[in-house]
Amino acid sequence: MTSTLVWFRRDLRLADHPALTAAAATGPVLGLFVVDPGLWPRGGRARRAWLAASVAALREASGGALVVRYGDPATVVAEVAAAIGAGEVHVTGETTPYGRERDARVAVALAERGVVGRPAGTPYAVDPGTIRTQQGGAYQVFTPFSRAWREHGWDAPLPAPDVDWLRLDPDPEAERLLEEGLADAPEGMPAAGEAAALERWGRFLDTDLEDYDDTRDAPAADQTSRMSPYLKVGAIHPRRLLADLADRPDEGVGRFVTELAWREFYADVLWSQPESAWRDLRPLPIGYDDPGDAFAAWQEGRTGYPLVDAGMRQLLHEGWMHNRVRMVTASFLTKDLHVWWPIGAAHFLDHLVDGDLASNNHGWQWVAGTGTDAAPYFRVFNPVSQGRKFDPDGAYVRRWVPELAHLPGASAHEPWKHPDGYAHGYPQPVVDHALERKVALDRYAAR
DNA sequence: TTTTGAGTTGTTCGA
């Protein structure tokens, strides 16, 4: 029996894993995760802790067999393949610009040793590059894409294969980095791994799916699925979610499928236009300001706008932010502080446990008005009215901004209207929203 | 080739 290698990346699970299933059918399997020095040190501790915990969970699920190595993947994968005499390396196909470039480098290194790379599937229900217009091009608009995507359909999930795992001695440097990452886990970080993902998903189906359409926008209630961190590392695949949704009667099903469609759409856009990760899809000939003190205030959650600060503090604390608040904070950076969106997108990616290049950066482009949709230039979020509308009790603000915890109800969104609003050191607004909104509109209109 | 209908998530102002 020949040995094969499965190199895990954004697919940290055992069930519903086409590459692992294919590898297991050929003989003994060595499971490998590579701690890439180009990626690992980036960003905040929540992000790294989540990755470390997700890798650790996969290792536990494999009975301790998963091998973790530190180093350049092109070197490490080829070396490990040689060490076990593997003729094939099975992977889930990667679709991001860095992933594609890295995989091309690894393929060259493998080919030099006569090893064949075997990709199977992607982290998406429909592989990016599949859904095309009648003219054969990539969709640029969400709604027609989502129609075609639903029409195309997707495969059913696969069961977990029986795997005859191979083992290798641990790599001390990789182990040290994993442990360091785990030690940094923020308080209240959810349980990582495939089993935890399925458990959380089951709870969402039972309790929050029915009213999802109504409740998903309330940051205080937090009745979203929280699947994004699991999807990011591939602890669960959208195939599983879509299969489970297919036979549910709940009202929220359509909306949830649409949210998954957004993830697939943005992955498709990124696949078709890799440069769109960090460049305007539709550049606006307007000026941007250099990030200064106000930018630091935004990062640290002390802009003086309660909803913005609550969101930015939640991001730093738990590596996650409610979607509604992501839009408000992004709007504040781009429209109130006039900072170019990639600067904010990079900060988000550094800290989010679910930081997905396509969804994150294209979401930022949507807010900034440079993205795929026909962006009305006047789309400027008002952080106060958004707060009153989606956090009417002020509970979300009080949870994350202790300086405002003494303010009752919606008054937490307007400390300037309360006699004791600044009694506990909450900062004054760094800018005047009404004024900066006009500045932004003028810049857009002047183009 | 030309035409046509449509395009995630907002805010403000005035009636």
Next chain:
DNA sequence: GTCGAACAACTCAAA
């Protein structure tokens, strides 16, 4: 308080 209009013009995708 509520409601509709205005805030521009453009690109996309299919007919």
